[in-house]
Amino acid sequence: MRLIKKGFSMNMLTRVVMTVVAAATAVLATGCQQTVRGWKGDLVITPDASLRDSSGKMPPVEVDVVAINETDEMVRSYPVDNWFSGEDKQRASCAPYTKSLAFGPGAEGAVVISKSDPIWKKWEERGYKDLVVFATARSMKASPGGFDGRRKVIPLTNDKWDVGQINFEVKSSGVECPTPMKLQK
Secondary structure (H helix, E strand, O other), X not given: OHHHHXXXXXXXXXXXXXXXXXXXXXXXXXXXXXXXXXXXXXXXEEEOHHXXXXXXXXXXXXXXXXXXXXXXXXXXXXXXXXXXXXXXXXXXXXXXXXXXXXXXXXXXXXXXXXXXXXXXXXXXHHOOOEEEEEEEEOOOXXXXXXXXXXXEEEEOEOOOOOOOEEEEEEEOOEEEOXXXXXXXX
Protein backbone atom coordinates (compact mmCIF):
# COMPACT_ATOMS: atom_id res chain seq x y z
CA MET A 1 0.00 0.00 0.00
CA ARG A 2 2.94 2.30 0.53
CA LEU A 3 3.59 2.18 -3.25
CA ILE A 4 0.15 3.58 -3.92
CA LYS A 5 0.85 6.57 -1.66
CA LYS A 6 4.13 7.35 -3.44
CA GLY A 7 2.54 7.90 -6.85
CA PHE A 8 1.79 4.34 -8.04
CA SER A 9 -1.87 3.83 -8.72
CA MET A 10 -3.52 0.47 -8.25
CA ASN A 11 -4.01 0.41 -12.05
CA MET A 12 -0.25 0.81 -12.64
CA LEU A 13 0.56 -1.91 -10.12
CA THR A 14 -1.91 -4.25 -11.81
CA ARG A 15 -0.25 -3.61 -15.20
CA VAL A 16 3.21 -4.33 -13.79
CA VAL A 17 2.02 -7.59 -12.20
CA MET A 18 0.21 -8.65 -15.40
CA THR A 19 3.33 -7.92 -17.48
CA VAL A 20 5.50 -10.01 -15.15
CA VAL A 21 2.98 -12.88 -15.20
CA ALA A 22 2.75 -12.75 -19.02
CA ALA A 23 6.55 -12.78 -19.38
CA ALA A 24 6.88 -15.71 -16.98
CA THR A 25 4.17 -17.64 -18.82
CA ALA A 26 5.92 -17.05 -22.15
CA VAL A 27 9.23 -18.27 -20.76
CA LEU A 28 7.62 -21.40 -19.29
CA ALA A 29 5.66 -22.15 -22.47
CA THR A 30 8.79 -21.85 -24.58
CA GLY A 31 10.74 -24.08 -22.23
CA CYS A 32 8.04 -26.78 -22.36
CA GLN A 33 7.86 -27.00 -26.15
CA GLN A 34 9.49 -30.08 -27.61
CA THR A 35 12.14 -29.56 -30.25
CA VAL A 36 11.20 -31.57 -33.33
CA ARG A 37 14.14 -33.49 -34.68
CA GLY A 38 14.72 -36.76 -36.48
CA TRP A 39 13.67 -39.91 -34.64
CA LYS A 40 16.36 -42.55 -34.34
CA GLY A 41 15.92 -46.16 -33.33
CA ASP A 42 15.81 -49.66 -34.77
CA LEU A 43 13.85 -50.33 -37.95
CA VAL A 44 12.67 -53.94 -38.33
CA ILE A 45 11.56 -55.16 -41.76
CA THR A 46 9.86 -58.55 -41.88
CA PRO A 47 8.70 -60.46 -44.97
CA ASP A 48 5.20 -61.88 -44.44
CA ALA A 49 4.10 -65.45 -45.24
CA SER A 50 1.62 -64.01 -47.79
CA LEU A 51 4.59 -63.44 -50.12
CA ARG A 52 5.25 -67.19 -50.43
CA ASP A 53 4.30 -68.99 -53.61
CA SER A 54 1.96 -72.01 -53.78
CA SER A 55 4.80 -74.38 -52.86
CA GLY A 56 5.57 -72.34 -49.73
CA LYS A 57 8.83 -70.86 -51.04
CA MET A 58 9.75 -67.23 -50.49
CA PRO A 59 10.34 -65.55 -53.85
CA PRO A 60 13.02 -62.89 -54.22
CA VAL A 61 11.84 -59.71 -52.49
CA GLU A 62 13.66 -56.39 -52.82
CA VAL A 63 13.21 -53.66 -50.23
CA ASP A 64 14.77 -50.20 -50.26
CA VAL A 65 14.61 -48.00 -47.16
CA VAL A 66 15.25 -44.30 -47.85
CA ALA A 67 15.17 -41.44 -45.35
CA ILE A 68 14.27 -38.19 -47.07
CA ASN A 69 14.20 -34.48 -46.27
CA GLU A 70 11.93 -31.70 -47.55
CA THR A 71 13.81 -31.41 -50.85
CA ASP A 72 13.17 -35.06 -51.77
CA GLU A 73 9.46 -34.54 -52.48
CA MET A 74 9.62 -36.60 -55.67
CA VAL A 75 10.73 -39.74 -53.80
CA ARG A 76 7.66 -39.61 -51.56
CA SER A 77 5.34 -40.41 -54.49
CA TYR A 78 7.75 -42.07 -56.91
CA PRO A 79 6.31 -45.00 -58.93
CA VAL A 80 7.47 -48.31 -57.49
CA ASP A 81 7.67 -50.02 -60.90
CA ASN A 82 10.02 -47.27 -62.11
CA TRP A 83 12.09 -47.46 -58.89
CA PHE A 84 12.78 -51.17 -59.40
CA SER A 85 13.03 -51.07 -63.23
CA GLY A 86 16.75 -51.80 -63.25
CA GLU A 87 18.22 -48.57 -64.59
CA ASP A 88 16.18 -45.95 -62.75
CA LYS A 89 17.97 -42.61 -62.39
CA GLN A 90 15.97 -41.55 -59.32
CA ARG A 91 16.88 -44.76 -57.49
CA ALA A 92 20.51 -44.37 -58.55
CA SER A 93 20.62 -40.80 -57.26
CA CYS A 94 19.24 -41.95 -53.88
CA ALA A 95 21.64 -44.91 -53.61
CA PRO A 96 24.10 -43.15 -51.23
CA TYR A 97 21.34 -42.80 -48.61
CA THR A 98 19.38 -45.98 -49.33
CA LYS A 99 19.53 -49.19 -47.34
CA SER A 100 18.77 -52.06 -49.73
CA LEU A 101 17.57 -55.40 -48.39
CA ALA A 102 16.93 -58.71 -50.13
CA PHE A 103 14.69 -61.53 -48.93
CA GLY A 104 14.18 -64.93 -50.52
CA PRO A 105 15.16 -68.56 -50.09
CA GLY A 106 17.62 -68.71 -47.19
CA ALA A 107 16.95 -65.08 -46.23
CA GLU A 108 13.38 -65.19 -44.97
CA GLY A 109 13.70 -63.68 -41.50
CA ALA A 110 13.36 -60.15 -40.23
CA VAL A 111 16.15 -57.67 -40.91
CA VAL A 112 17.02 -55.00 -38.34
CA ILE A 113 18.49 -51.68 -39.38
CA SER A 114 19.88 -50.85 -35.97
CA LYS A 115 20.20 -47.31 -34.68
CA SER A 116 23.97 -47.85 -34.80
CA ASP A 117 23.95 -48.75 -38.51
CA PRO A 118 26.14 -46.33 -40.54
CA ILE A 119 23.15 -45.45 -42.76
CA TRP A 120 21.74 -43.33 -39.91
CA LYS A 121 24.77 -41.04 -40.16
CA LYS A 122 24.08 -40.47 -43.86
CA TRP A 123 20.41 -39.81 -43.12
CA GLU A 124 21.32 -37.36 -40.34
CA GLU A 125 23.71 -35.49 -42.64
CA ARG A 126 20.82 -34.99 -45.07
CA GLY A 127 18.42 -33.77 -42.36
CA TYR A 128 15.85 -36.53 -42.79
CA LYS A 129 12.20 -35.99 -41.83
CA ASP A 130 10.40 -38.95 -43.46
CA LEU A 131 11.10 -42.57 -44.27
CA VAL A 132 10.10 -44.25 -47.52
CA VAL A 133 10.04 -48.04 -47.77
CA PHE A 134 9.83 -49.44 -51.32
CA ALA A 135 9.20 -53.17 -51.84
CA THR A 136 8.76 -55.43 -54.82
CA ALA A 137 8.22 -59.14 -55.40
CA ARG A 138 6.43 -61.28 -58.01
CA SER A 139 3.51 -61.69 -55.62
CA MET A 140 3.15 -57.94 -55.05
CA LYS A 141 1.08 -55.88 -57.45
CA ALA A 142 0.23 -52.20 -57.63
CA SER A 143 -3.17 -51.37 -56.21
CA PRO A 144 -5.72 -49.93 -58.64
CA GLY A 145 -6.67 -46.27 -58.35
CA GLY A 146 -3.27 -44.67 -57.96
CA PHE A 147 -2.45 -45.84 -54.43
CA ASP A 148 0.53 -48.19 -54.40
CA GLY A 149 0.85 -50.21 -51.21
CA ARG A 150 4.33 -51.29 -52.23
CA ARG A 151 5.53 -47.85 -51.08
CA LYS A 152 5.08 -46.78 -47.46
CA VAL A 153 5.91 -43.25 -46.30
CA ILE A 154 6.00 -42.38 -42.60
CA PRO A 155 7.14 -39.31 -40.69
CA LEU A 156 10.41 -39.98 -38.92
CA THR A 157 10.49 -37.28 -36.25
CA ASN A 158 10.56 -37.52 -32.46
CA ASP A 159 7.18 -35.80 -32.10
CA LYS A 160 5.53 -38.77 -33.86
CA TRP A 161 7.21 -41.74 -32.16
CA ASP A 162 7.90 -42.62 -28.53
CA VAL A 163 9.20 -46.13 -29.20
CA GLY A 164 12.71 -47.48 -29.68
CA GLN A 165 11.75 -49.63 -32.67
CA ILE A 166 9.48 -49.23 -35.68
CA ASN A 167 8.28 -52.40 -37.40
CA PHE A 168 7.43 -52.89 -41.06
CA GLU A 169 5.78 -55.94 -42.60
CA VAL A 170 6.20 -56.63 -46.30
CA LYS A 171 3.08 -58.46 -47.46
CA SER A 172 1.68 -59.43 -50.84
CA SER A 173 -0.74 -56.50 -50.41
CA GLY A 174 2.05 -54.01 -49.69
CA VAL A 175 4.19 -52.55 -46.92
CA GLU A 176 2.54 -52.00 -43.55
CA CYS A 177 3.76 -50.28 -40.39
CA PRO A 178 1.94 -51.85 -37.41
CA THR A 179 3.88 -49.80 -34.83
CA PRO A 180 1.50 -47.17 -33.43
CA MET A 181 2.52 -43.54 -33.64
CA LYS A 182 2.49 -41.30 -30.58
CA LEU A 183 -0.92 -39.95 -29.70
CA GLN A 184 -1.13 -36.29 -30.66
CA LYS A 185 -2.34 -33.87 -27.98
